[in-house]
Each structure stands twice: as structure tokens, then as C-alpha cells.
Amino acid sequence: MKLLLLEDDDLLAESLAESLEDNGYRVDPATSLRVARSVMRTEDYALVILDLGLPDGSGLDLLSQWRKAGLDLPVLILTARDTWEDKVNGLEVGADDYLTKPFHEAELLARIKALLRRRAGHVSQELTLNGVSLNEASQSVSIDGGPWHSLTGTEFRLLRFLMHHPDRVHSKEKLIDQLYALEQDAAAPNLVEVYIGRLRRRLGKSIIQTRRGQGYVFVTH
């Protein structure tokens, strides 16, 4: 179980890391948004502990970007500011829990445990809709119980998003946003057309419909 600890106060970070590791978690420490962003791209964490007051920007922005990108791992916010506004903001942006400094390590541990437990109950590895089965772990699809076909990363993310929000029209811009939220320069909308085309080659033409001028829908009815 790997956690990402985003905290720029070295002293606090070290002490927290130690106590977390004592409790059986592996901890990667990061001290800036920049590092956090880059490390999140390659590593696979079970939970993020996020300090709001970071040298290069607000942790809230980072969190909101992650949420937009469809990243749904638990985030626990840690902050010195305990005003009502911050709290509400953090939770609205998509934090799962909120702890204000100073706090007791035991409390932090308890909350982390609770978050991980809650999450475990929710995880489903396979999503089937309209005969299309999507497997998270292997990043592959199967049509009507047929053989599994593995997808490339982008194909998979696009299909996963569409399947998690079926029967809704999603504009190309929104989809690009979902696929690339964490990157700086936005990709061309045409990319979506290309990937939709590839998915259709796999799933058959009719499952993802085009709404000309509006976007795309994964239809179930």
C-alpha cells in the first residue's frame, strides 16, 4: 500500500512518514506540486495526503485537476488554515477528508485507515454495459462475452470515461479535458475523432454514437 505525502515542511513530513511506515504503509514524500504531478503520472498510490500551503501553488488546484482527469483515489487534506471556507472548498473540489494542524498522529492514522477501508468496498474491477465489458486491471474489453482485446492507454481512458458516464453527450473539448487534464498544452479536438474511430473498430459502429455538433455518447438504450 503506497501513499503519496505532499508536505513541504520537512520536519513534519519526516515524522509523519516514519509513523506511517511504522504502520505498514509505504510513503513517497513530495514537497511541491511539480514533483507531485510528475510522480503521480508514473506511480500508483492508494491515497494522497495533501498539504494546502505549498511553495508553488495551491494544493486545491492540483486536486481539482486530478478530479477532472477522472482520478478518484482518496485524498486527505492537511492544512493549517482551518477557516470554514477552506474546508468547504476542499470538500467541494473533491477531497475525501480534511484535517487541520495541529493534529494527533493517531487521528491521522485512523482517518487514513477509514478512507482506505471505505474505498476497498467500492472498487469494482469490471464494468459491463450493453454487452461491452471493460476490465480495469488488464485494460481490455470483450464484446458480448467474446475474447478479450487489450486497449492502448488512451483508448482505455476514453472508453472508461464514456462507460462511466453513459447516455450522456460529451463534447470533444470535455473529452480532451478528461484525457489530458494534467498536461500543459491541450491536444487538438481531432484526436478524439481518431480515438473514437479506433474504439469503434473494436466495439462495432453503433455503440458510441456521434451527435454532430454536440459530442459523443455511449448508448445503453
Next chain:
Amino acid sequence: MKLLLLEDDDLLAESLAESLEDNGYRVDPATSLRVARSVMRTEDYALVILDLGLPDGSGLDLLSQWRKAGLDLPVLILTARDTWEDKVNGLEVGADDYLTKPFHEAELLARIKALLRRRAGHVSQELTLNGVSLNEASQSVSIDGGPWHSLTGTEFRLLRFLMHHPDRVHSKEKLIDQLYALEQDAAAPNLVEVYIGRLRRRLGKSIIQTRRGQGYVFVTH
């Protein structure tokens, strides 16, 4: 569904307008109180997004004038100042919601949706009237529980407007206005006839009635 966006930062206004239009709203931008006042006299908006820091005065004054005049359409205030005082002031003067910059577009969209829903008294994304169900997310209709039929952008916007204001006669000019916001070259009134015709083909003849010389009504009884 037409919104008035009162924001003098061109860059922000443009980006907001784009994302709002992506979400199916028509947006009229205005950059000063003067323009807003004049445009409000003639146009019919479902909601106003109001920036407080405008070149020719405070948006709060405008809002308070509107409220005094009995205007009760939803107003969402957008502002850089996030002091508690401003917030209270805005809400006391009669704003329905308050968002401080910087904010995330998704949050703005969510709040707009909530305000419009609250106003219309709708709880869900689906509006059913007289056997006609209109689904926002999939931009489609179903008649008497039958199969869903997707609409083109213009068909959808027209039907949505009629269904949100049923049992009222809407002139062709007004409908054109709703469909095309303030775009310079107004479309011919005949366009409305064409689209009404297409909708009738889908919904059946009798649901949208013609009031010769006056306009069209979506009738519920």
C-alpha cells in the same frame, strides 16, 4: 436557455462563454452595466452571471436595482474579492449564489445547473410533460415511454425552451432570439416553421400548436 454573462475581462468571458455553450446554453456577453441594463430591457434570460468589478460601477448596485424592480431571475455573482463582507452583501442584496475567482469551470457549471433546476422546480435531468420526456444529458426525447430518439442541436434547444415555458404563446421572433441569442444577422422567421415541423414529425401533430399570427405553444392540457 439564454444566459447573460456580465464580465469585463474579455479573456475570461470568452472562455466561460465557450464552456457554457458547450453545455447547451446560449450566452450573451456584456462588459458594462450600461449594456447590461439596456439588454435586459429587451431580452429574456434564464440566469445572469454577474461580475462585481465592472468599469462603470458596482454590479451590486445593478442587482439591488433589479431586485427592487421586482425582477426575480437567478443571479450568480462572480468576483475576485472573497472577503466575507462582500459575500454577505451580495447575498443580502439578492444574489442566489456566489463564486469567487479563481474558480473551476466545472463548479460554475454545477452551480448554474443547480440554480436553474431549483428555479424551474425540477429535481431531475429529465422533464416530462404531456407524455413527452426530454432528457438533457442525452439530448433526446421519448414519447409516451417509447424509445428514445435523439435530436439535433437546434431541435433540442427549441423543444427545451417550449417545454420549459409551456402553455404560453411564443412568437417566431422570440424563438429565433432564443435559438440564436444576439448573433448579428437574425435568421429568417421561416426557420422556426421548419423546425417546428420537424419536431411535430417526432412528437405528433397536436402537442405544439400554432396560434396564427401570434406564435407557437407547447400545450399540456
Next chain:
DNA sequence: CGCTGAGTTCAGCCTGTTTTCAGGTTTGTG
């Protein structure tokens, strides 16, 4: 270093939507 596969861009073709238009039909009025 070449091979491979993923990601991306692009141009040209293709298709659906919007808009216009002309001719037919309905409706209200004197």
C-alpha cells in the same frame, strides 16, 4: 541503431445539419 507500437497531426473526402426557397395549404376577414 533499426523495429515496433502508441500518440499525434493533417488533408481531403464524406455526411448530417442548417438554411433557404418555392409552391401548396390553411385560416381569418370583409
Next chain:
DNA sequence: CACAAACCTGAAAACAGGCTGAACTCAGCG
């Protein structure tokens, strides 16, 4: 009833947007 105004409608032009094959980059790998 005759007439004009208003409306309806099918067809087609104009337009915008989507699709697709091909080419290019780039990273990882033998």
C-alpha cells in the same frame, strides 16, 4: 366566397463538422 396573409413542407444548396488513411514523432527494446 374570394382574397390575402400566414403557415407548412419537401427539396436542395450551403455549410460545418466528422471520418479516415497516411505520415511523422518518440520512446522502449532487442
